[in-house]
Amino acid sequence: MATDLKDITQPVDAAAIMRLLPTRPRLLALGEPTHGAEAVLQQRNELFRQLVEQEGYRTIVLESDCLMGLIVDEYVTSTAGSAGLELDDVLARGFSHQWDAYPGNRELVRWMRAFNEGRPAADQVRFAGFDGPLEIEAAASPRPVLTALHGYLSAQVDATLLPCTAEVLDSLLGADDQWTNLAAMLDPAQSVGQSAEARELRLLADDLVTLLDAQTPHLIAATSREDWDRARLYGRTATGLLRYHFWMADTSPGRMTWLLSVRDSMMAANLLTLAERGPALVNAHNSHLQRGRSTMSMWDHPLLEWWGAGSLVSAHLGEGYAFLATALGTIKHQGVDAPPSDTIEGLLYALGEDRCVVDAPRLVKALGDTRPDARVSPWFGYAPLEPAHLAGNDGIVFVKDVPPS
Structure with a gap:
């Protein structure tokens, strides 16, 4: 088996990745099995740098808040307009989930800005987050995105077409702290997501998004495609947040599955929109990007299953979506020692390569009936x-040992 595996591994570089794929995908996703491992982030950065420089990818997308990511995008693409922004401030305000603490993310942002220096806008590499403004404990208030969407439309369309005034919207939204109440995750009764006001907001948000779509030709001509596209982001996020809050207030057995599904549906919608802009590179946890169903055990819940963003996007794009999982050998400082020889990681660990990329379909063929x-x-x-998900991978990036960051 070791000899067979040697034949289907290559050094990790952009050329090796592209040889695995039938065509250049619009979304090329690289998963990771743990967050924040510096060796993994360094490998990601080098691979993404090569794919940008050699294969023409011009958007880099991370598992981070889609709204906060706009700050990073401004910083890396508009050196003149963002001259007053310091990198530390951009990282702190531009990343969610405390991803700004990882040196690898800092270096990625620094490199993107340097790459774009002096390049025309059409040739610059863009940044985006594709997660919703969500944390495990709570979700954001829909106020910022609803009011921004309403403000964009009210400045460009006849007031008689708007489903409500800004004052009505403000009254229905109420205090922001009721939306961000941390107790709501464990106690649905603490959530306002199914209040009369929240239900009315869901209808109004739907009407605002419909109006945005119906006025597309006028809005693009009157503003810009960039402004219109940002308004679409506000609309997707507003409807997604209100849906998420609705299910936070639910008491049925399907509550957690709904919450996980809504989050990944928001991720998928953002990825599909970014794919419209051009070829993009995506990095997130394997569970969000894999083609198979995602699973998780949380608190006192039985095993939860749902379709992640990668499975949804793959269903829409077909060969336009490619997924490479990252696998690790050891993380000894976290108690993860050499993998058993009868696991996927164990088979790859036995090759002795520090890093390599594996042709996953050929690995499946080499394994035959052996699972x-x-x-x-x-x-x-x-x-x-x-x-069970091996056959759904286009490749595997293997990192043998992960030292302390």
Whole structure:
């Protein structure tokens, strides 16, 4: 088996990745099995740099707040307009989930800005987040996106077409802290997501998004495609947040599955919109990008299953979507020692390569009827590859050892 595997591995570089794929995908996704591992982020940065320079990708998308990401995009694309912004401030305000603390993300932003220096706008590499403004404990208030969408439309269309005034919207939204109440995740009764006001807001948000779509030719001509596209982002986020808050207030057994599904549906909608702009590189946890169903155990819930963003996008784009999972050998400082030989990670670890990219379809063929065992991680922050999902990968990027960051 080791000899067979040697034949289907290559050094990790852009050329090797592209040889795995039948065509250049519009969305090329690189997953990771743990967040914040510097060796993994360094590998991502080098690979993305090559794909930008050699394959023409011009958007880099990370698992971070889609609204906060606008700050990073402004910084990397508009050196004149963002001259007063400091990198530390951009990172703090431009990343969610505390991703700004990772040196690899800092270096990625620094490189993107340097790459864009002196380039025409059409040739600059853009940045985007594709997650919603959500955390595990709570979701954001829909106020910023609803009011921004309403403000954009009210400045450009006849007031008689608007479904409500700004004052009505403000009254229905109420205090922001009722939306961001941390207690709501564990106690649905603490959520305002199914109040009469929230239900009315869902209808108004739907009407605002419909009006935005119906007025597309006028809005693009009167403003710009960039402004219109940002308004679409506000609309997607507003309807997604209101839907998420609705299910936070739910008491049925399907509540958590709905919340996980809504989050990944928001991710997928953002990715599909970014794919309209041109070829993009995506980085997030394997569970969000894989083609197979995602699973998670949370608190006292049984195993939860849902379709992640990658599975949804793949269903829409077909060969326009490609997914490479990242697999790891050891994370010894977290108690993750050498993998058992009968796991996928164990087979790759035995090759002795520090880093390599594996042709996943050929690996499946080489394994034949043999199904590797699932690796069990002693550390909650690392999710090994799921053998049942192997056939859904276009490739595997393997990193043998992850030292402390």
